[in-house]
Amino acid sequence: MTDDLPNPALLPAGLADLLPPEAEREAALVEAMMAVFASHGYERVKPPLLEFEDSLLAGSGAAVAEQTFRLMDPVSQRMMGLRADTTPQVARIAATRLGALPRPLRLCYAGQVLRVRGTQLAPSRQLPQAGVELIGGAAPEADAEVAIVAVEALAAVGVSAVSLDVTLPTMVPALLDVAGAEGALRHRLARALDRKDSAAVAALVQGQGPALAVLPALMAAAGPADGALAALDAAELPPAAEAIAVNAASVLGAIRARAPGLRITLDPVEFRGFRYHTGVAFTLYGPGMAGELARGGRYVSQNDEPATGMTLYPDAVLRAAPPATPRPRLFLPPGVDGARFRAEGYATVAALAPGDTPQRLRCTHELRDGRPVPIPAKD
Amino acid sequence: MTDDLPNPALLPAGLADLLPPEAEREAALVEAMMAVFASHGYERVKPPLLEFEDSLLAGSGAAVAEQTFRLMDPVSQRMMGLRADTTPQVARIAATRLGALPRPLRLCYAGQVLRVRGTQLAPSRQLPQAGVELIGGAAPEADAEVAIVAVEALAAVGVSAVSLDVTLPTMVPALLDVAGAEGALRHRLARALDRKDSAAVAALVQGQGPALAVLPALMAAAGPADGALAALDAAELPPAAEAIAVNAASVLGAIRARAPGLRITLDPVEFRGFRYHTGVAFTLYGPGMAGELARGGRYVSQNDEPATGMTLYPDAVLRAAPPATPRPRLFLPPGVDGARFRAEGYATVAALAPGDTPQRLRCTHELRDGRPVPIPAKD
Known part of the structure; x- marks a missing residue:
């Protein structure tokens, strides 16, 4: 019943009808x-x-x-x-x-x-x-x-086996600020980090002092949360960045305590797409x-x-999500009260005119001796 | 509040926030x-x-x-x-x-x-x-x-005791068409009917032929459906109007058969507010x-x-509708798993920091010996 190809003449691009079911x-x-x-x-x-x-x-x-x-x-x-x-x-x-x-x-x-x-x-x-x-x-x-x-x-x-990706959008700006990285260097570093270009990051931080020297290690730390937290812990971070790392460890610890089985990754240097976030x-x-x-x-x-x-x-x-179980559609002949069947979970579809057959009404069930029975599918 | 300092709470006229609950x-x-x-x-x-x-x-x-x-x-x-x-x-x-x-x-x-x-x-x-x-x-x-x-x-x-008002928005236009009522007469009649001005309607239809002569009787017929249908049945209607009346009787009969207790009124000459309707x-x-x-x-x-x-x-x-029963809010101390209480219908509100008291979290219940008990209201 779904037609995934909306007529472009009918609706503006990016606007669509959601159909049954x-x-x-x-x-x-x-x-x-x-x-x-x-x-x-x-x-x-x-x-x-x-x-x-x-x-x-x-x-x-x-x-x-x-x-x-x-x-x-x-x-x-x-x-x-x-x-x-x-x-x-x-x-x-x-x-x-x-x-x-x-x-x-x-x-x-x-x-x-x-x-x-x-x-x-x-x-x-x-x-x-x-x-x-x-x-x-x-x-x-x-x-x-x-x-x-x-x-x-x-x-x-019904959506389980999800993965929680944690990022620290303030970490890179904090390190850049401590290092006093401005202008071209800041722009190039942000671009290299955004492109996950570790060679370019390593080259750019060369000789720029300890705050930026940690960046290659933080980049490499991205992955499962426990390993990434250990790498953050081992890195020589300036106080502003250290506070971000300590907070991240607290948040992840609190999540672990309540959802031990949840798959969590942490990328300390990712900052894309989070434009107003101030913490994790x-x-x-x-x-x-x-x-x-x-x-x-x-x-x-x-x-x-x-x-x-x-x-x-x-x-x-x-x-x-897993697809919904379709609701059985029960054909209701004229004059039959369907309340009892609706209470059982059927959609009762009433015949209102002589042409309203179970097939036309797309029914899956019909009444036989007062009981709903499946209608055999036609070849 | 002044005009040059817009109140941040101010929404455009006719647009509002719906708040809890x-x-x-x-x-x-x-x-x-x-x-x-x-x-x-x-x-x-x-x-x-x-x-x-x-x-x-x-x-x-x-x-x-x-x-x-x-x-x-x-x-x-x-x-x-x-x-x-x-x-x-x-x-x-x-x-x-x-x-x-x-x-x-x-x-x-x-x-x-x-x-x-x-x-x-x-x-x-x-x-x-x-x-x-x-x-x-x-x-x-x-x-x-x-x-x-x-x-x-x-x-x-929970909204019962409703009343179904049935109108026939095509009835008056059909009668006006049969009578050939155009221009000022049509305009004045529509206005008089709209204002339920029976004296004006009676005066306007005087000498205008049988199609319009029924209008005062139809106006008077408005009310409980059975009486209104009887009045429609008794009126000398031209064929186009008769078809509308017969259809209305069929619809009302079908409603009566399925909802015998429903309060129904019928106003055969009301047509306000229904701008594209072609039947009842x-x-x-x-x-x-x-x-x-x-x-x-x-x-x-x-x-x-x-x-x-x-x-x-x-x-x-x-x-x-009757107001909803407020959901009980259960104070959840740190480290307590609330899943069991949520399954019982409580909203569990977790304390996340030392200042999060049951009062600050607006809780109605707290745990005593592992069981939710109501928190006594303060004077």
Whole structure:
């Protein structure tokens, strides 16, 4: 029933219809994940899709400013934005309408975001999001909790064997700052690190002092978390970088304590894609080719409140999750009350006109002697 | 608050945050109603929030054209609209991607719609919708089914004692056409009927022939369905109007057969607010002051397919529904595994730092001897 080739004349690029049975499945996945969030005390908020751009693009919203559709509000004559991310809205709610509640505040949300342009790898311009934000808590246990809760939400919808990739987006900038690396050197180093070009990094840090001399070792340390933490521990880090490493060890320890079986990797020098994160950053990968299922980490929320959160991508979760068992469709002849069969889990599909046969209504079951029986498949 | 210092809490008029516990409650209501739709064989679709305006505003979409936010797609350089109604999108999906499936096709949807302007009575500019469309079925039983399914969905979320108001938006135009009433007479009659001004209607139809002479009797007939149907039956209607009355009697009979206790009213001359309906039109009212909970009725879908549907308004349903039982919040000291208590229905709220007391985390329960006990309320 699904046709994965949308007619390009029909819908704008990157905007698609979700059809049966995927639309129902995605909604069920989202609510199952939201139920896990709620079970950990995360309370749901629902910000509007549109709001004034000055509040939408404040704080972490600045990271998606150029991806935000803007339109004029004819009522106020002010510019509004169509949200490209939900975290900035949750930050606004936490700081204003829920500003008087004691901290930490645990909030969750589910909804759609829109982007001006897709990328070649991620062409979608409308993306579902479901996430948690823990605002006003600075403890490493808070970062651990949002990671654990996201993993548990994925497990609740049948996606296990995930891998948690931890990065420290402030580590490289801290080392560059200590070394006083500016201008061309900073730019070249960032580029070489971004391209994982260890030969170029080794050449660039030659004779640049101890802060940068650790970079080749940190690059080589990327991998399973235990080995990477040991390498961080062995490295001669300046105090600012040492604090980042100690915090990472605390967060990973707290995650290990609650999820001993979780596969965790740590890349101390990776910093791509995390534009407003101030501590550990997380990416959850699904098994096989499922790709990124969630992203998150520590940031600074409105009013300089420490915060940490995770955003799950239900479209990716849908691809990674086992398919739903199709609901049996029971043909209901005119005048028969189907309530009893609906209570048993059947979708009852009523014949409303003489032409409404079980085949036309795509039924899998029909009544015989008052009992649902499967309709034999035709050759 | 001054004009030059915008309040960061300020959202555009008609756009609001839904906060705890309402946001969770609304989502639960929507999914419970969608589960009822699915149990009757309605398959979920999820069209995008944005699409090209020519497809969005085609067919029944024309009725909301002036309420649709428009924006330029930088990718295609074509105008897109932010949907103000979901029915036109479902019609597009039924006619194109699902065009090859046999009829009737039962589809359902849930999502947000946006409007350029609110009204004094309905200021919201973002509205949740959840609805069903039955496409390719012309039988009165199809109209009856969508009404019954909507009533059942409301009952599933605790909203009973609803009232179904049936109107016949084509009746007055049919009578005016038969009478050849044009120009000023047509305009004045429509206005008088709209204002329920029976004296003015009686004066205007004086000497205008038998087709219009029935109007005062039809106006007086508005009320409980049985009486209104009897009055329609007794009236001397021209054939076009008679067909509308006979169809209404069939639809109401089919509803009565499946929902004998449902309160139904019929107003044969009401036509306000139904701009694309071609047969019976429905409004579901909640008990007391709950207002409109749903609207729908018969229309012509894309490719001239007969169709009928109902849209429920989850924001109104939320106001009419009984409040949710708040989830108990159990304080979880460091190191305690809460899985068992979450399985019992508690939200476990973990202490992550020394200051995280049961009071700060707004917990209702704490563990004593390993068992959750209520925390006494403070004076």
